[in-house]
Amino acid sequence: MTGTSVRRESTSQGSTGLPTGRDAVTLGLYAALGCLGYVITGMGAILPVLRDEQGLTRGDVALYPFGFAAGLVIVGFVGDRVAARLGRVMLPVSLVGLASGASLL
Numbered sequence: 001m002t003g004t005s006v007r008r009e010s011t012s013q014g015s016t017g018l019p020t021g022r023d024a025v026t027l028g029l030y031a032a033l034g035c036l037g038y039v040i041t042g043m044g045a046i047l048p049v050l051r052d053e054q055g056l057t058r059g060d061v062a063l064y065p066f067g068f069a070a071g072l073v074i075v076g077f078v079g080d081r082v083a084a085r086l087g088r089v090m091l092p093v094s095l096v097g098l099a100s101g102a103s104l105l
Contacts, residue, residue, distance in 0.1 A: 043068065
């Protein structure tokens, strides 16, 4: 086989001989998906209360998850370019800023 090989750190190997350990990138993705699930679940729980308190229609309240989903799609399309332009150092800094802003709410 020609080309470069990617070496992955692993603590064990499965029956296929492939590494089964979790590296830092995998754990980071698990954490990000866990946070996303938490946000989506919280949004689903708060929207009926928001509708009752503010006297909004179901259509008005539905704009919030629509905007959230649209933002996720936009970030999916252009997020890698923005992260490459800002650099690897600015991404964790921006995540800390995002988390601190969310904690103020």
